Amino acid sequence: MTNPHPDPPSPDAIPEATVSQRSGVSIVWLIPVIAALIGGWLAWKALSEQGPTITISFKSAEGLEAGKTKIKYKDVEIGQVENVELSEDLTHILVTAKLVKGADEYLTEKTRFWVVRASVRAGQVTGLGTLLSGAYIGIDPVTGGKHVRHFEGLETPPVVTTGQPGRHFVLKADRRGSLDVGAPVYYRQIQVGEVVAYDIGKDADSIDFKVFVHAPYDQKVRENTRFWDASGVDVSLTAQGVNVETQSLTSILIGGIAFGTPDNESAGAVAKEDQQFHLYKNREDAEKRRFLLYFDGSVRGLSAGAPVEFRGIQIGEVADVKLQLNMNTKEFQIPVLIDIEPERIEPAGTFPADWEHLSKLERQNRFFDQLVAQGMRAQLSTGNLLTGKLFVDLGIHDKVKTAAIDYSGEYPVLPTIPTPLEEMTSRVSSILDKLEKFPIDRIGTNMDKTLEGLQLTVSQTQKTLAALEKTVSTDSPLQLELQQTLDEMGGAARSLRLLADYLERHPEAILRGKQEQ
């Protein structure tokens, strides 16, 4: 009987294992070494990429979430909000955020932070992406300056960030109108900038708009550039029809500012950053020329808005009337500012050849110089006899002293002559003086005497007429004699007719005499 499983062999029968020597450190230790290396590298990387931690204060934490909200610059994530908490006095919130390494350089006191949310304003919709992804914090990094770690967040995103090339300008206006932050700035109907901010001016009697004009269009803003409010639609009705002027649909809705610059170098140097300009109410205003008039007499009845006419055609209006006491001469003078629209005077014929190279402004100056040389003077005239309203009349006058426009002051000064009313008053008074001297009494006595003489004459005439009447009455001898005479004459006439008849029938009777039939 064979047993397939043999009995365990005796220990002696079991073959002995061969022995080979092995030594050294086990290779398995490589695993923890590699793990340690990788872990160490990760730790080093994490530590070396540790960026600065900053705090930003905002009024509201709307849309901000700790651990989720990102800080982005040009849509690149450069940090993350780690904590959002209320300030101790509960007036604002404090956002703690960790930025990436290398951000230190940009964390200066001029750096601005704001929350980017979806917003519809200034005719554009921004931040639509944040509707889905949630708000994020935007940053406008500025290098240079004191490094800080705490920032005051802006409540609204800045219209222009620091990195953008261009220039800021300040526009002074009387009123805000419909202009808002973000309103476009147009140059030849192309949007070249935005309104960045507006504020009440330092002296609180004007509104200061801060506008930003992007490069390269900022070069178009010269010292003589004029800005005007291009909001809404400018409709003017003229003999040529209806003229509608607007910059764009956007400017109708949200307002806008446009500017114009004379074409050539006479526009002046390129305007400097933050240079101040006046913001005109509209384009027409912007193109008006402002002149200063000095009147000595009363300007009662003259008010701002009164027309300035040239031979009965309105070419401008009075902008302002003031009263000045000249401290040098101790005399009162009344400066009147007028706005003239030179466009109202259409040039006909050709300009002198040497005017060709001149700018529009210089041409206008020459034009006015010439007019003044010809005798153009400003004068106050009565527009309405009932109300006594005055207007400024520009007219060419003969026999005036030569004068010229004085360009030395802020505004050119046009020469003036006294009002016609003043002239008239003086003439009338002189006439009255003469009237007073007239000898009315003596004339009266003389007149009396004359009248007495006249009466005598009349009675004598009456007598004469009565005598005449007697002479020619029906029973007067004159009448009878006259009757007889007439009868005689009648008889004479009859015999003459008979003679004439006979002669007609017998013409030979003249020669032969009457012949018996």
Added chain:
Amino acid sequence: MSGALQGAAGAGLIGCHSCNLVSRASANHEPHAAAVCPRCRAPLHARKPDSLARTWALVIAAGICYLPANLLPIMKVTSLGNAQADTILSGVIYLVVHGMWPLALVVFIASVFVPLAKLVILVFLLVSVQRRSPWRPVDRTRLYRLTEAVGRWSMVDIYVVTILVALVRLGNLASIEAQPGAIFFGAVVVITMFAAMTFDPRLIWDNLESTHDKPAS
């Protein structure tokens, strides 16, 4: 030592792992010198070779990997342009905050507690074996078996991440990406499994057996 309780090693016998041939340990009584099976020429060893050293190495490696596994995000969820990276613990906290306690518990146990427990148990076993502690060998063996059995379940996390990454690819609407944390977490799970495998539970008993048989070191 009581002669009644003697293992194969104590009897100077070694079983071949490859062909199961039982051979006598070499005469020089060095069971850890590389013996070769006389039949199939496979290496012979009475205990897993370098068991303690290898287990130590793997346990330390797993311990090192455990830190980034928990500190780094394992998964980044991008939905509607809003990206959010989550670590294991932040995921657990998210679940707790949203009231999903059972799920949070499952994730916490499978992904945080179990790997850590495995590491602690292995360290405990290694230390106790090295110190030749005679303390509760049966319980320690049970702990070892438990460690070996439960190890693979930690991979659930990795599977979830893998499946989500593959499934949620909706472009900008939503997408999920695996993050470095997942790699380290996977490494922790795999390395601890290997560590459990390299540990030889017989060493627990060797300490009880004899003083003339040196435990593996």
